[in-house]
Amino acid sequence: MSYASSLYFTGTEIGLSLAGLVLLLVVAWTGAKSARVITILAVSALVGAIAFTASLPTGSPADGFNSAFGGLLRMDSFAVFAKILIYLATIACLIITPRFFEERDGYRGEYPVLMLFGAIGMGMMVSATNLMTLYIGLELSSLSSYVFASFLRSDWRSNEAGLKYFILGALASGIILYGMSLVYGFAGTTDYSGIRAAFSTHFPIGALFGVVFVLAGLAFKIAAVPFHMWTPDVYEGAPTPVTAFFASAPKVAAIGMLVRMALVPFGGEVEAWRQIVIFASIASIVVGALGAIGQQNLKRLLAYSSINNVGFLLVGLAAATPAGASAILIYLVIYVAMTLGSFSALLMLRDKEGQPLETFADISGLSTTRPGLAWCLLFVMFSLAGIPPLFGFWAKFVVFQAAVQAGLVPLAAIGIAASVIGAFYYLRFIKVMFFDESKREPEQTSPMGHWVVLVVSVIVISPLGYFATPWLGSVASQAAAALFAVA
Amino acid sequence: MIQTIAFYLFAVIVVASAVMVISARNPVHSVLWLILAFFNAAGLMVLVGAEFIAMLLVIVYVGAVAVLFLFVVMMLDIDFAELRSGFVKNFPFGMLIALVLAVELIFGIGAWQIGGIQLGLAQGAGHMADAHSNIASLGAVLYGQYLFLFEAAGLILLVAMVGAIVLTHRERRAVRGQQNISKQVARRPDEATVMKSPESGKGIEL
Numbered sequence: 157m158s159y160a161s162s163l164y165f166t167g168t169e170i171g172l173s174l175a176g177l178v179l180l181l182v183v184a185w186t187g188a189k190s191a192r193v194i195t196i197l198a199v200s201a202l203v204g205a206i207a208f209t210a211s212l213p214t215g216s217p218a219d220g221f222n223s224a225f226g227g228l229l230r231m232d233s234f235a236v237f238a239k240i241l242i243y244l245a246t247i248a249c250l251i252i253t254p255r256f257f258e259e260r261d262g263y264r265g266e267y268p269v270l271m272l273f274g275a276i277g278m279g280m281m282v283s284a285t286n287l288m289t290l291y292i293g294l295e296l297s298s299l300s301s302y303v304f305a306s307f308l309r310s311d312w313r314s315n316e317a318g319l320k321y322f323i324l325g326a327l328a329s330g331i332i333l334y335g336m337s338l339v340y341g342f343a344g345t346t347d348y349s350g351i352r353a354a355f356s357t358h359f360p361i362g363a364l365f366g367v368v369f370v371l372a373g374l375a376f377k378i379a380a381v382p383f384h385m386w387t388p389d390v391y392e393g394a395p396t397p398v399t400a401f402f403a404s405a406p407k408v409a410a411i412g413m414l415v416r417m418a419l420v421p422f423g424g425e426v427e428a429w430r431q432i433v434i435f436a437s438i439a440s441i442v443v444g445a446l447g448a449i450g451q452q453n454l455k456r457l458l459a460y461s462s463i464n465n466v467g468f469l470l471v472g473l474a475a476a477t478p479a480g481a482s483a484i485l486i487y488l489v490i491y492v493a494m495t496l497g498s499f500s501a502l503l504m505l506r507d508k509e510g511q512p513l514e515t516f517a518d519i520s521g522l523s524t525t526r527p528g529l530a531w532c533l534l535f536v537m538f539s540l541a542g543i544p545p546l547f548g549f550w551a552k553f554v555v556f557q558a559a560v561q562a563g564l565v566p567l568a569a570i571g572i573a574a575s576v577i578g579a580f581y582y583l584r585f586i587k588v589m590f591f592d593e594s595k596r597e598p599e600q601t602s603p604m605g606h607w608v609v610l611v612v613s614v615i616v617i618s619p620l621g622y623f624a625t626p627w628l629g630s631v632a633s634q635a636a637a638a639l640f641a642v643a
Numbered sequence: 644m645i646q647t648i649a650f651y652l653f654a655v656i657v658v659a660s661a662v663m664v665i666s667a668r669n670p671v672h673s674v675l676w677l678i679l680a681f682f683n684a685a686g687l688m689v690l691v692g693a694e695f696i697a698m699l700l701v702i703v704y705v706g707a708v709a710v711l712f713l714f715v716v717m718m719l720d721i722d723f724a725e726l727r728s729g730f731v732k733n734f735p736f737g738m739l740i741a742l743v744l745a746v747e748l749i750f751g752i753g754a755w756q757i758g759g760i761q762l763g764l765a766q767g768a769g770h771m772a773d774a775h776s777n778i779a780s781l782g783a784v785l786y787g788q789y790l791f792l793f794e795a796a797g798l799i800l801l802v803a804m805v806g807a808i809v810l811t812h813r814e815r816r817a818v819r820g821q822q823n824i825s826k827q828v829a830r831r832p833d834e835a836t837v838m839k840s841p842e843s844g845k846g847i848e849l
Contacts, residue, residue: 166791173798180805225791266809273802280795292795299799303806318810 162224165212165231168205168239169276175201176272183265191265192254198268199250202243202275209239214638227347228286232638235283237485237631238412241492242278245405246271248496248613251605252503253397259510260395261310271401274300278409282416287336287346290413294332294377297406298325304398305390317393324386328376335369338362339421351421359425367422371432374417377410380470381439384463388447391459396512399455400499403462404492411469411488415481418473419639426476433474438570440467445578452515454502457581458495461540464578465491471571472555475562481636483554486628490539490551490617497536497613504529504602504610513598516584521594529602530589532614539617541582542575547621646690653686670716678709695778 163170179194179201214222214233222231229235250268257263273296280293302325306318340346342363343354355363372383379387391399422429444464451457469491472484505513505522513519523530539548552575559568615621660683663676681704688697754760775783785793841847 162791169791169795173794180801226788228789228791264809266805270802270805270809273798276795276798288789288792289795292792292799296795296799296802299802299806303802303809306810309810 161221165222165224166229167212168209168279171208172201172205172272172276172279175204176269176276179265179272180269183269186265188262188264191263191267194265195250195254195268198272199247201272202247202250205275205279206240206243209236209243212236214634223285227349228289229280229283230285231283232635233631234412234416234481234485234635234638235279237635238282238408238488239279241489242282242405242408243275245408245492245496246275246278246401248500248609249397249401249404252400252500252609255603255606256395256397256503257307261308267304267307270300270303274304275405278405281409282412284413284416285348285420287340287348287351290417291329291333291336293409294413295329297409298329298377301325301402301406304401305394307398308395311395313393314395317390320386320393321390324376328373328383330373331369331376332373335366335371335373338366338369342366348416348421352424355422356424359428364425364428367425367429368432370417371414371429374410374414375436378407378414378466378469379463380436380466381443381463382436384440384443387463388451388456388459391462392453392456396455396499396503399458400496400503403458403495403499407462407466408488408492411466411484415473415484416639419476419481423476423640430474430476433470434564434567437467437470437474438567438574440464440470441571441574441578442467445574445580448578448581451581452517454514454516454519458498458502461498461578461582462495464574465540468552468555468571468575471559471564471567474564474567475558477558477562478633478636478640479561480555480558481639482629482632483558485632485635486554487551489628489632490547490621493613493616494536494540494548497532497610497617498540500606500609500613501529501533501536504606506599507596508599510599513596516588518596519585519598520588520592522589522598525594525598526600529598529610532610533589534586535614535618537582537585541579543579545619547617547619550622550625650687650690653683653690656680657683657687671713674709674712674716677712678705681705681709692777694776695781698778 175198179197182190183194209231212222212231214231214236223229224231250271253267254263257267275297277293277296277298277300280289281297284290284293302318302322305321306315308314336346339351342360343351345351345354376383376386391402394402418429418433440463444460444462444467448457448460448464451460465487469484469487472480472487474480475483502512502514505519505526507513507518522533535546539546542549542552552571556568556571559565559571657680660676660680664673664680667673667676681700685697685700688694688700751760839847
């Protein structure tokens with residue numbers, strides 16, 4: 157490993173940090189009036205980061221040439237895949253953000269800058285091959301998230317969401333850190349392959365405690381049951397563009413980090429963590445499906461939907477096979493598209509005064525008042541429900557296929573049963589929009605950016621997405637192979 | 644010999660100033676005694692060859708933490724006399740904690756004396772093979788091996804700072820009206836005065 161190659165493989169982080177620092181200076185001098193320009197510049201920095209990441213040589217999975225700084229992080233094809241997805245989701249969130257804040261407290265240039273720093277943290281999370289890198293990336297992305305949650309300072313719900321998220325996030329970080337210290341104590345190293353080597357001969361009971369603590373903390377971060385209680389409150393209270401962000405990019409990062417952590421350092425002790433993951437998975441699917449049924453607030457409902465989706469993602473992790481890991485990556489792509497589509501539609505739902513329409517009663521009869529929007533939402537909801545012609549079905553299919561191949565037939569059966577229950581509330585959206593009487597008159601026009609995000613995500617999840625399956629499948633399985641080659 | 648004298652000098656001043664920290668009536672004096680304690684503790688660290696920790700004590704504790712304490716003491720209106728009024732009531736509890744600490748110390752030192760605990764030595768396993776000072780060794784690790792993490796930790800601090808400012812900073816308009824001289828000078832008589840010719844007995848409507 158030379159210094160030059162280390163710098164080359166961390167090029168995205170370095171480039172994004174420099175962009176963030178320069179933009180921060182610009183914000184400091186020009187103030188709030190340049191916020192939109194800063195947003196555009198931040199988006200172009202992220203586009204540059206995507207281009208650079210995509211151009212990195214990933215090589216064959218086995219050779220470690222893409223390790224940087226003595227194994228602190230690895231830019232393998234798994235990291236490249238997850239990073240590009242994270243940056244794309246961040247860009248989409250930046251596009252749909254400005255109008256929301258401009259109409260309330262005022263949009264500020266610090267928002268896109270913090271978004272860039274958060275993106276750096278998330279990139280570090282998915283490429284970390286050392287517990288220290290992982291923790292620093294996690295904190296970098298979490299700290300910017302706490303700020304986003306309470307960005308709407310005049311709104312007490314936003315403040316409450318920020319405080320709740322901060323306290324529970326800090327608690328989760330502490331739990332993770334404690335677990336890491338146990339793992340470090342028993343393995344004698346923080347390096348992933350070193351931990352795996354140390355545990356391959358002897359796996360002490362204390363290290364098992366460490367693994368459980370780390371998994372519990374990570375379950376907090378991905379909002380898996382039983383550590384999901386904060387999700388509905390935070391998702392409802394946080395400003396809607398911020399909720400869109402929480403449900404997309406950080407979730408990809410946390411899942412990516414969890415997958416790498418479970419399969420690389422603890423990959424030799426699959427039996428030690430598999431039952432935990434299976435429990436969290438079933439519980440998340442069931443709680444996500446049942447909890448959403450009574451909800452009237454659309455943001456709360458989408459929060460339960462994200463808990464439900466995390467459960468399906470964990471099904472793929474429980475398989476602990478390359479097929480399972482690649483299924484998770486495919487699921488993540490489709491999940492991000494569905495999430496961003498539903499939240500940008502939610503942002504477009506406003507009445508004539510610009511007040512958000514946030515409950516089921518508000519969107520009744522949308523098919524007559526805003527037919528275009530209603531049809532897009534129909535696609536998104538059918539896809540979330542996993543109804544076959546749409547791409548959401550494919551996501552669930554690959555995950556369950558991986559679980560069945562790994563011999564987890566009962567898990568797959570429970571998951572499929574619960575996804576039928578979950579379909580109820582997605583279909584309720586469609587019933588309310590298409591078959592109920594319209595009560596409130598929604599605003600007729602929406603900004604271009606929101607439409608672009610919505611239409612792009614609808615195209616991704618439409619049956620057209622199936623044309624991409626051979627390509628997506630091969631990229632995802634190559635990325636998943638990178639995790640298993642380390643062992 | 645000179646080392647022993649220096650050790651006792653520093654140690655006595657540390658203990659004495661620590662006593663003064665808790666017994667000084669004026670809280671500002673307490674902080675100043677604390678700074679003296681930090682300086683002498685730094686001297687003790689130099690004596691045992693830990694010059695990096697000595698520098699940290701001076702730079703971080705004296706330079707930042709103690710100054711922060713001073714700010715807090717000076718800016719917050721805390722009635723320290725009232726804080727101290729619970730002293731007699733809490734004295735038995737405090738003595739209990741002190742007793743526990745003393746017993747722990749006796750056990751620890753006793754175990755070491757009879758050979759139950761092996762203390763790390765300067766030539767032990769963690770000892771640097773090369774003859775660099777510990778500042779040079781720490782620097783090589785922080786800015787070499789872990790440069791990436793070090794810089795990323797710096798970014799975390801930056802994000803925390805920006806976040807705190809974003810969430811709390813408000814631009815306040817001046818409450819009193821400010822004098823705009825050019826506006827005053829440009830004021831014309833016809834903007835300031837109105838000519839009225841009221842009919843008698845009807846009053847005037849402005």
